Amino acid sequence: xxxxxxxxxxxxxxxxxxxxxxxxxxxxxxxxxxxxxxxxxxxxxxxxxxxxxxxxxxxxxxxxxxxxxxxxxxxxxxxxxxxxxxxxxxxxxxxxxxxxxxxxxxxxxxxxxxxxxxxxxxxxxxxxxxxxxxxxxxxxxxxxxxxxxxxxxxxxxxxxxxxxxxxxxxxxxxxxxxxxxxxxxxxxxxxxxxxxxxxxxxxxxxxxxxxxxxxxxxxxxxxxxxxxxxxxxxxxxxxxxxxxxxxxxxxxxxxxxxxxxxxxxxxxxxxxxxxxxxxxxxxxxxxxxxxxxxxxxxxxxxxxxxxxxxxxxxxxxxxxxxxxxxxxxxxxxxxxxxxxxxxxxxxxxxxxxxxxxxxxxxxxxxxxxxxxxxxxxxxxxxxxxxxxxxxxxxxxxxxxxxxxxxxxxxxxxxxxxxxxxxxxxxxxxxxxxxxxxxxxxxxxxxxxxxxxxxxxxxxxxxxxxxxxxxxxxxxxxxxxxxxxxxxxxxxxx
Amino acid sequence: xxxxxxxxxxxxxxxxxxxxxxxxxxxxxxxxxxxxxxxxxxxxxxxxxxxxxxxxxxxxxxxxxxxxxxxxxxxxxxxxxxxxxxxxxxxxxxxxxxxxxxxxxxxxxxxxxxxxxxxxxxxxxxxxxxxxxxxxxxxxxxxxxxxxxxxxxxxxxxxxxxxxxxxxxxxxxxxxxxxxxxxxxxxxxxxxxxxxxxxxxxxxxxxxxxxxxxxxxxxxxxxxxxxxxxxxxxxxxxxxxxxxxxxxxxxxxxxxxxxxxxxxxxxxxxxxxxxxxxxxxxxxxxxxxxxxxxxxxxxxxxxxxxxxxxxxxxxxxxxxxx
Numbered sequence: 001x002x003x004x005x006x007x008x009x010x011x012x013x014x015x016x017x018x019x020x021x022x023x024x025x026x027x028x029x030x031x032x033x034x035x036x037x038x039x040x041x042x043x044x045x046x047x048x049x050x051x052x053x054x055x056x057x058x059x060x061x062x063x064x065x066x067x068x069x070x071x072x073x074x075x076x077x078x079x080x081x082x083x084x085x086x087x088x089x090x091x092x093x094x095x096x097x098x099x100x101x102x103x104x105x106x107x108x109x110x111x112x113x114x115x116x117x118x119x120x121x122x123x124x125x126x127x128x129x130x131x132x133x134x135x136x137x138x139x140x141x142x143x144x145x146x147x148x149x150x151x152x153x154x155x156x157x158x159x160x161x162x163x164x165x166x167x168x169x170x171x172x173x174x175x176x177x178x179x180x181x182x183x184x185x186x187x188x189x190x191x192x193x194x195x196x197x198x199x200x201x202x203x204x205x206x207x208x209x210x211x212x213x214x215x216x217x218x219x220x221x222x223x224x225x226x227x228x229x230x231x232x233x234x235x236x237x238x239x240x241x242x243x244x245x246x247x248x249x250x251x252x253x254x255x256x257x258x259x260x261x262x263x264x265x266x267x268x269x270x271x272x273x274x275x276x277x278x279x280x281x282x283x284x285x286x287x288x289x290x291x292x293x294x295x296x297x298x299x300x301x302x303x304x305x306x307x308x309x310x311x312x313x314x315x316x317x318x319x320x321x322x323x324x325x326x327x328x329x330x331x332x333x334x335x336x337x338x339x340x341x342x343x344x345x346x347x348x349x350x351x352x353x354x355x356x357x358x359x360x361x362x363x364x365x366x367x368x369x370x371x372x373x374x375x376x377x378x379x380x381x382x383x384x385x386x387x388x389x390x391x392x393x394x395x396x397x398x399x400x401x402x403x404x405x406x407x408x409x410x411x412x413x414x415x416x417x418x419x420x421x422x423x424x425x426x427x428x429x430x431x432x433x434x435x436x437x438x439x440x441x442x443x444x445x446x447x448x449x450x451x452x453x454x455x456x457x458x459x460x461x462x463x464x465x466x467x468x469x470x471x472x473x474x475x476x477x478x479x480x481x482x483x484x485x486x487x488x489x490x491x492x493x
Numbered sequence: 494x495x496x497x498x499x500x501x502x503x504x505x506x507x508x509x510x511x512x513x514x515x516x517x518x519x520x521x522x523x524x525x526x527x528x529x530x531x532x533x534x535x536x537x538x539x540x541x542x543x544x545x546x547x548x549x550x551x552x553x554x555x556x557x558x559x560x561x562x563x564x565x566x567x568x569x570x571x572x573x574x575x576x577x578x579x580x581x582x583x584x585x586x587x588x589x590x591x592x593x594x595x596x597x598x599x600x601x602x603x604x605x606x607x608x609x610x611x612x613x614x615x616x617x618x619x620x621x622x623x624x625x626x627x628x629x630x631x632x633x634x635x636x637x638x639x640x641x642x643x644x645x646x647x648x649x650x651x652x653x654x655x656x657x658x659x660x661x662x663x664x665x666x667x668x669x670x671x672x673x674x675x676x677x678x679x680x681x682x683x684x685x686x687x688x689x690x691x692x693x694x695x696x697x698x699x700x701x702x703x704x705x706x707x708x709x710x711x712x713x714x715x716x717x718x719x720x721x722x723x724x725x726x727x728x729x730x731x732x733x734x735x736x737x738x739x740x741x742x743x744x745x746x747x748x749x750x751x752x753x754x755x756x757x758x759x760x761x762x763x764x765x766x767x768x769x770x771x772x773x774x775x776x777x778x779x780x781x782x783x784x785x786x787x788x789x790x791x792x793x794x795x796x797x798x799x800x801x802x803x804x805x806x807x808x809x810x811x812x813x814x815x
Binding site: 298317318334339341350351358404 | 679680688695702
């Protein structure tokens with residue numbers, strides 16, 4: 001490998017955010033004239049690596065070489081000068097400026113961009129239009145054309161096809177192939193394994209912040225990629241699995257019918273029964289965020305309805321959902337906690353929200369004390385929740401609803417970034433909530449959790465429920481395939 | 494991992510002790526500079542000016558705890574006092590109620606605009622202040638024309654003495670100040686004020702009607718300002734349009750000195766009280782030293798800016814973000 005000068009080469013690149021290690025050590029090499037796929041499950045470190053390669057973030061350690069020369073990007077502009085040009089999933093054009101003004105901002109020739117668009121077989125829009133008024137797929141193609149106009153040595157495409165219609169995606173593939181023929185290189189980040197098979201030469205798989213496998217796509221196949229993404233499946237002991245009853249028997253607590261948000265989420269229907277932990281599995285951006293926001297009453301549905309014990313929710317305010325017994329524990333603890341307040345105030349927040357008057361100190365002390373004991377919350381730093389460990393913070397976020405009361409607990413990726421011990425405590429807690437006759441709906445990016453905690457699992461893909469299967473039969477490979485839209489899960493179940 | 498019983502009261506903040514120390518030092522310095530400062534008469538004077546400031550700053554503290562601010566407090570105080578003065582002929586009780594009603598309306602408008610229509614608090618209350626100035630200027634010539642002498646009861650309440658150095662207005666403040674401290678520490682509403690200042694989104698997701706809490710806060714702030722305005726008017730005996738103008742910056746300063754975060758979510762009224770006392774004693778000292786008014790303004794402005802900067806520095810250092 002040493003004799004050819006790689007378009008891009010990294011050695012032992014590492015990055016941590018505070019206590020969280022995002023990248024442990026990544027060696028990646030992209031050859032000239034190669035389309036290279038970068039793959040990995042959620043949280044494997046793809047985004048961090050892309051940010052480092054495009055000059056958005058600086059690595060803590062490790063080396064990066066472009067065209068055989070060591071580089072240390074100071075900014076995205078610096079990376080572009082070295083020939084590394086990214087196109088991201090979210091369009092980078094400023095919506096209030098016209099297309100022409102946007103191009104001037106990055107010093108891109110308008111004629112050049114026009115030519116690229118024609119090459120892609122697209123009708124160029126009027127460049128005097130504000131970028132915000134153009135349809136999203138076209139904006140993304142404009143972004144791509146702008147990137148191409150800089151004649152990059154390495155084009156980094158970060159999930160650019162994620163929300164593109166298939167005819168546009170085909171155009172992107174054509175651009176990638178032309179770039180390869182011209183001797184340029186492409187680093188292609190995607191969740192869609194079919195696309196990898198179709199256009200990529202080699203693929204590198206990240207897992208837990210390391211590169212675990214690099215192989216020639218034609219020789220590997222999907223099985224090898226999925227196996228690399230999952231790693232050693234035997235990690236971690238499996239606690240008492242959920243009930244194996246494929247068909248839930250309890251009362252319907254939450255019933256969702258044809259729910260849509262007018263955007264990504266379309267026609268979602270399912271029911272959550274008393275005594276059940278229902279898992280939701282999806283890749284990033286398949287509508288799960290929107291689904292949980294709608295259920296928590298944080299935004300209004302555009303179509304369909306949500307009913308709790310037969311009573312319809314209007315979705316005006318989270319308060320409505322809370323009153324009906326539907327409580328959300330968000331994945332981001334910054335969305336749940338009052339960082340400067342005490343453990344006690346954080347736990348008692350639902351009580352305070354219910355009654356503006358004098359606090360019933362005895363009742364509060366009793367309820368808060370019981371939850372602290374039940375969840376074994378470490379109260380040594382109880383005066384300010386932000387000083388607690390991540391696991392203890394998450395316990396406080398869940399414990400709040402044990403104090404406040406609920407029938408349905410919505411858990412969005414609760415165990416992300418939490419130590420193994422606390423994870424298992426949380427699993428046990430969710431199971432015991434279900435055994436009390438309440439319901440839990442949990443989205444998880446850790447597929448291993450599905451057979452461990454859930455009774456059933458829904459797989460979401462492209463804003464819809466793509467399938468449903470009993471958790472006892474749901475191994476990670478099957479879930480991962482379903483989540484990639486490869487197999488129809490309902491045929492399995 | 495043992496479950497320690499959660500405490501009812503947070504332990505006394507070390508910064509409050511520092512404030513007490515600063516206050517004691519200032520009082521001592523004042524006593525040395527001016528032999529008369531520790532006399533009953535001078536103490537009474539200091540209390541007389543501190544009480545209205547402590548009330549206005551109390552309202553300001555509430556707004557700042559939610560992450561907002563009320564720049565219309567001075568004009569609210571003036572407007573309430575002016576209406577009470579002009580309406581003295583309606584009878585004392587009614588005149589006071591009319592003054593308080595002015596505060597209520599201003600607070601509601603501020604609160605609804607900020608909480609429901611999401612107007613920036615700074616802009617909304619600055620605009621409200623300008624509108625009130627204009628309305629009062631026109632009003633004093635037309636619909637609010639008349640004598641501006643405060644009713645006898647209000648004059649006694651605002652400037653009279655119970656015994657020795659204890660003025661009547663201290664009683665009003667003990668009542669309202671006690672209510673504020675209790676309200677912030679021991680009621681659901683108080684908890685919610687801290688909650689929405691600390692993390693609006695978390696409060697919303699926990700089912701808190703953030704807008705209602707905010708409206709309540711701006712109403713409470715305007716009412717406190719109205720009471721303070723009426724007391725200030727009573728102290729002077731009659732009212733004019735510049736009555737409470739000089740209280741705006743000190744009301745923010747007292748809260749900031751007392752450790753209430755300009756970003757919301759932490760602080761409290763105890764600190765604000767100490768801040769108000771420190772400012773009053775400092776003001777007295779500067780007067781005795783015959784320092785020019787312009788220099789005093791520069792000094793107060795500097796104190797606020799330096800403390801705001803120090804606060805943001807320390808809170809960033811603790812959370813570790815840049």
